[in-house]
Amino acid sequence: MEFQWNKEQQAFRATVREFLDRHLPDNWERIAHGPGSTAQSHFSRQFCANLAAAGLLVPHWPQRWGGQDADAWSAFILAEEMWAAGEPRGGQYMNVNWIGPTLMRFGSEAQQRRYIPPMAQGETLWCQGFSEPEAGSDLASLRTKAERNQDQYCINGQKIWTSYAAEAETCFLLARTGSGKKGISIFLVPMDTPGITVVEIPSLIGEGDIHEVFFENVMVPASAMLGEEGQAWDIVRTALSLERVGIPRFALASRMLRRAIAMLKQRNDFHHGAVTQAARAHAACEAARLFSYEIIDQRQKGNTVGAEASVARVATVNAERMVAEYVVEHLPEALAGGDPLLLAHHQRGIVAGIASGAAEIQLNLIATQLLQLPREPR
Amino acid sequence: MDFSPNPDQIALNSALDKLAENFKTPPTDFRRFALLDNSLDQALENGGFFEAANIPELGPVSAAMMVETLARLPYTAEVALSMLVRPQLEGDWPRPLALVENGRPGRFVAEAATLIILDGDQVGLLSAPAGATVKVESLFAYPMGKTKEQLAFTPLDNTQASRIRTWLRVALSAEVAGLLQSALDAATEHLRLRKQFGRPLGSFQAVQHRMAECAVLTRGVRLLALQAAWSGDAGDAAVAALHAQESASRAVYDLHQFMGAMGMTLEFPLHLWTYRLKALLSELNGRSAQAHAVSEYCFLDNSEKSDD
Numbered sequence: 097m098e099f100q101w102n103k104e105q106q107a108f109r110a111t112v113r114e115f116l117d118r119h120l121p122d123n124w125e126r127i128a129h130g131p132g133s134t135a136q137s138h139f140s141r142q143f144c145a146n147l148a149a150a151g152l153l154v155p156h157w158p159q160r161w162g163g164q165d166a167d168a169w170s171a172f173i174l175a176e177e178m179w180a181a182g183e184p185r186g187g188q189y190m191n192v193n194w195i196g197p198t199l200m201r202f203g204s205e206a207q208q209r210r211y212i213p214p215m216a217q218g219e220t221l222w223c224q225g226f227s228e229p230e231a232g233s234d235l236a237s238l239r240t241k242a243e244r245n246q247d248q249y250c251i252n253g254q255k256i257w258t259s260y261a262a263e264a265e266t267c268f269l270l271a272r273t274g275s276g277k278k279g280i281s282i283f284l285v286p287m288d289t290p291g292i293t294v295v296e297i298p299s300l301i302g303e304g305d306i307h308e309v310f311f312e313n314v315m316v317p318a319s320a321m322l323g324e325e326g327q328a329w330d331i332v333r334t335a336l337s338l339e340r341v342g343i344p345r346f347a348l349a350s351r352m353l354r355r356a357i358a359m360l361k362q363r364n365d366f367h368h369g370a371v372t373q374a375a376r377a378h379a380a381c382e383a384a385r386l387f388s389y390e391i392i393d394q395r396q397k398g399n400t401v402g403a404e405a406s407v408a409r410v411a412t413v414n415a416e417r418m419v420a421e422y423v424v425e426h427l428p429e430a431l432a433g434g435d436p437l438l439l440a441h442h443q444r445g446i447v448a449g450i451a452s453g454a455a456e457i458q459l460n461l462i463a464t465q466l467l468q469l470p471r472e473p474r
Numbered sequence: 475m476d477f478s479p480n481p482d483q484i485a486l487n488s489a490l491d492k493l494a495e496n497f498k499t500p501p502t503d504f505r506r507f508a509l510l511d512n513s514l515d516q517a518l519e520n521g522g523f524f525e526a527a528n529i530p531e532l533g534p535v536s537a538a539m540m541v542e543t544l545a546r547l548p549y550t551a552e553v554a555l556s557m558l559v560r561p562q563l564e565g566d567w568p569r570p571l572a573l574v575e576n577g578r579p580g581r582f583v584a585e586a587a588t589l590i591i592l593d594g595d596q597v598g599l600l601s602a603p604a605g606a607t608v609k610v611e612s613l614f615a616y617p618m619g620k621t622k623e624q625l626a627f628t629p630l631d632n633t634q635a636s637r638i639r640t641w642l643r644v645a646l647s648a649e650v651a652g653l654l655q656s657a658l659d660a661a662t663e664h665l666r667l668r669k670q671f672g673r674p675l676g677s678f679q680a681v682q683h684r685m686a687e688c689a690v691l692t693r694g695v696r697l698l699a700l701q702a703a704w705s706g707d708a709g710d711a712a713v714a715a716l717h718a719q720e721s722a723s724r725a726v727y728d729l730h731q732f733m734g735a736m737g738m739t740l741e742f743p744l745h746l747w748t749y750r751l752k753a754l755l756s757e758l759n760g761r762s763a764q765a766h767a768v769s770e771y772c773f774l775d776n777s778e779k780s781d782d
């Protein structure tokens with residue numbers, strides 16, 4: 097048992113930090129305010145291209161696809177540092193974490209040749225067409241339909257809460273080709289295909305972040321399907337297992353807690369209650385960090401990770417919430433024209449317990465899989 | 475980073491598991507608060523388990539794993555201070571050890587050979603003077619005792635005092651982790667079996683979510699305790715102790731709640747873990763003191779970067 101980084105890992109983290117110091121402009125924290133905004137999306141394209149050139153965009157990918165076969169720890173150290181910096185990769189973190197690896201596993205040769213190199217070079221943005229007005233946590237009830245007509249599919253339906261849709265070139269789209277869970281397929285759909293309309297949803301979480309996406313008689317070739325017809329559920333399960341630990345939100349939460357404490361100390365306002373709450377939030381961040389490392393350790397050893405990943409998610413959601421609430425209580429000016437990164441942290445925290453599997457679903461999984469309590473009758 | 479025990483630690487854990495097997499079931503007629511069996515203490519002594527922290531291949535993290543494992547048992551013995559604090563003391567202090575905090579009743583005080591005295595900011599070490607302590611009846615499911623009068627002691631220097639406080643925090647966290655796990659297991663078992671409205675209580679989502687939260691807290695306490703035992707860092711220890719006391723105070727209520735009236739009886743052993751947890755809630759001056767220690771050790775500089 098060992099709770100420290102080895103020399104290579106320390107060096108890798110230092111390299112990532114140096115890169116960030118060199119490449120984040122002075123006004124970065126203002127740009128970071130809207131992760132899906134035009135300003136950040138444009139910045140992220142340049143930033144990711146630079147990251148790729150420095151070998152820091154996809155180090156954990158196979159060499160064949162532009163990576164260096166780096167291990168799970170490197171990928172996570174990279175993710176921690178990027179998230180702590182305000183995620184300058186923007187929506188491209190999805191390519192790096194799961195869209196690229198999913199295409200490597202399930203894509204046709206033509207799909208791989210077309211889509212993977214631009215991801216590895218940091219040149220392209222994807223969006224995830226999963227949720228619908230009637231299909232959130234209950235994803236299997238989605239209704240967007242893809243009907244085959246000879247060598248084409250005609251797609252009709254609506255997606256919602258889609259991040260990065262206004263700036264993305266391609267959508268990783270789930271659509272119904274039959275009934276039930278086995279009747280869902282995945283299509284890789286260029287967002288400039290006629291019949292697609294994107295409408296931004298003004299939200300609490302930042303400029304340009306979530307959208308409705310309408311599909312009206314959108315024609316795609318049969319070759320746009322990822323895997324086989326009806327294989328979506330299996331592919332998505334594998335894809336999400338790549339992203340199980342989720343975003344290392346504790347890394348930015350921890351940094352913002354330190355910033356808040358420094359600000360309170362500076363104005364001589366770090367008093368008894370503020371100290372106690374800060375310590376609790378810090379302990380929650382530390383617990384979340386160790387849970388995540390526990391999962392990465394398992395992944396690195398090639399072991400299957402079960403509901404332990406849900407434990408890490410729940411702990412992370414709790415930690416982020418504690419820090420966000422701390423800032424609201426002790427530094428309310430953060431939400432009123434104050435420090436932009438404290439604001440961005442608050443806004444990103446709003447979705448922490450909702451995006452990529454609601455916290456309540458994680459609690460269900462912990463109860464039934466880890467504690468082996470009986471499932472609730474449905 | 476490596477979260478798996480090494481081969482020596484695995485061997486020790488399995489030897490301890492074998493020993494613990496004999497102490498897993500309370501006597502069927504047990505209806506009291508504290509459950510003791512001197513043969514547990516004796517078996518641990520004979521097996522050399524108290525020396526683990528000093529063996530380089532094992533180290534204090536191994537001792538913390540053992541404290542966690544032994545805290546899960548219905549039987550109790552003075553294990554945590556002996557395994558985790560004693561190896562850090564200058565000189566050879568006989569066990570068992572007990573903590574006397576501001577003159578309040580404490581665990582194993584009447585049985586202890588060595589007393590660690592916490593009095594305000596001062597820390598002292600004493601061989602327990604004959605006849606200086608007395609047993610106290612309590613709900614706490616530990617043998618409780620207190621000193622008959624305030625004992626004179628020479629305060630230790632700051633370095634020693636601070637090291638003792640750090641390892642007391644590690645010991646507390648490791649023990650809380652095991653107690654929480656057993657309390658959680660007992661309640662989980664009940665929720666799987668007990669049926670109301672035609673289905674197991676554990677199938678109700680309202681119950682499941684609170685139990686899942688307890689599981690998250692319990693696992694977090696364990697990891698933080700192991701990290702603190704591994705590093706011996708004062709900040710890690712303060713974080714672990716704070717999270718342990720926070721989690722104990724949140725989980726104990728829910729676990730009793732879900733056990734219903736059965737959990738109120740001395741027949742069902744839940745109190746062996748929950749009332750030990752309650753004893754640990756107040757130790758080292760409680761949560762607020764741990765929080766201030768976190769602040770003292772972790773929020774020193776204005777850097778936004780963690781120490782990774």
